[in-house]
Amino acid sequence: MLSTVAALLLPAVSPFEFGTLCEVFGTDRTADGVPPIEFRVCGPVAGEPLDTGNGASITPALGLDGLVGADLVAVSATRWRTFPEPALEALRAAAADGATILGICSGAFVIGAAGLLDGRRCTSHWMHVDDLRATYPQALVDPDVLFVDDGNIVTSAGTAAGIDACLHVVRRELGSAVVNAIARRMVVPPQRDGGQRQFVEQPIPQCSADALAPVLEWVLEHLDVEHSVAELARRARMSDRSFARRFVAETGTTPHRWMTLQRVLLAQRLLEDTDLGVDSVATRCGFGSGALLRHHFRKVVGVAPADYRRTFQGGLAIAGS
Structure with missing residues (x-):
């Protein structure tokens, strides 16, 4: 308290x-x-x-x-x-x-x-x-x-x-x-990305380009399915190469790494706010399997999903950890 x-x-x-x-x-x-x-x-x-x-x-x-x-x-x-x-x-x-x-x-x-x-x-x-x-x-x-x-x-x-x-x-x-x-x-993010691996929410990278913002917002609403760079480039009405270059310039990271981070952030929220098992969380976040979620979650956050849930959501039972 x-x-x-x-x-x-x-x-x-x-x-x-x-x-x-x-x-x-x-x-x-x-x-x-x-x-x-x-x-x-x-x-x-x-x-x-x-x-x-x-x-x-x-x-x-x-x-x-x-x-x-x-x-x-x-x-x-x-x-x-x-x-x-x-x-x-x-x-x-x-x-x-x-x-x-x-x-x-x-x-x-x-x-x-x-x-x-x-x-x-x-x-x-x-x-x-x-x-x-x-x-x-x-x-x-x-x-x-x-x-x-x-x-x-x-x-x-x-x-x-x-x-x-x-x-x-x-x-x-x-x-x-x-x-x-x-x-x-x-007017600050709940957590800045500084290479640390604490149990904290990291910010969604800000994007100032009008051409990319709608695409990123759409991806955030559809994290449960896979997205290729070619698909996103078409949505932004750019060539694959121009999209990839603009994406890195605007967000500071690659499309794949950005989507992985957003899926981990969504997983954090689901682990905190629901009693879904890890496999179900993985499906909701677009990782496909609990094993893949555990791999990326530990890489970004520094602990396993089950340990994270025990720390921040002790009141709910942990299923499929």
């Missing part, structure tokens, strides 16, 4: 990353069907301004006692590398009390200083991953992902990747409908 979020701000706090926490967790979106979330802004001393280094300051309303009882403690980015011990102790106590700890960008250094990254997978901004690895050699630093979910420790790469991590936590705790509502209001 995610009913209380405490944002931990320390000196030299980054306003963008803090703003990310405010947007995802601190904005009232109950009118959009998002459950209410109590958002606490906490610092070393309640009411004491924290310098951002950008000509502004942020004043936390609460002190470290605001972390007590929070479901999620989100550590915002900071340019400092040494941190007040009371803040680290409060972070350790929150983790021991069962809170999920989320580090945005360089917030991972705070989590590491609290001793919470030893033996844990994590990440940070690409500029800082070598420093993070050297400072906390027991941490398992992955430099090639937008974020890492290691159970009760979630860490993100730099800047906008914090949005991905925050939305992932929302999706993990509150479900896909809630995260989609928040993402729509923020």
Whole structure:
């Protein structure tokens, strides 16, 4: 559950990353069907301004006692590398009390200083991953992902990747409908494609070409049948070669890879929202067989369909997994 979020701000706090926490967790979106979330802004001393280094300051309303009882403690980015011990102790106590700890960008250094990254997978901004690895050699630093979910420790790469991590936590705790509502209001995809293999929805690549958009929309409505490049080219009134070239230029990928990704995305939704067996899901998505679905699903998402369903839809029985 995610009913209380405490944002931990320390000196030299980054306003963008803090703003990310405010947007995802601190904005009232109950009118959009998002459950209410109590958002606490906490610092070393309640009411004491924290310098951002950008000509502004942020004043936390609460002190470290605001972390007590929070479901999620989100550590915002900071340019400092040494941190007040009371803040680290409060972070350790929150983790021991069962809170999920989320580090945005360089917030991972705070989590590491609290001793919470030893033996844990994590990440940070690409500029800082070598420093993070050297400072906390027991941490398992992955430099090639937008974020890492290691159970009760979630860490993100730099800047906008914090949005991905925050939305992932929302999706993990509150479900896909809630995260989609928040993402729509923020005008961001529920998940960007960055080579990561987390349990999150990836975006449909945007297409700006008028000639291709109707074709892609039609394909999305008919994913259960096979489509050749020649067929799609005819629909777009292009030659096969021109269509393939335009497709890559507009979507950043090939028609085959794009369709495979869309089928996996549809499979994710069906696994979450229905009790269909894996073979039936495969048929609905155009994979033809459960074995083929498992192959592509694991390649894109990183886990088997049955494991994905157990994580995000524990209430329904799993058939044909």
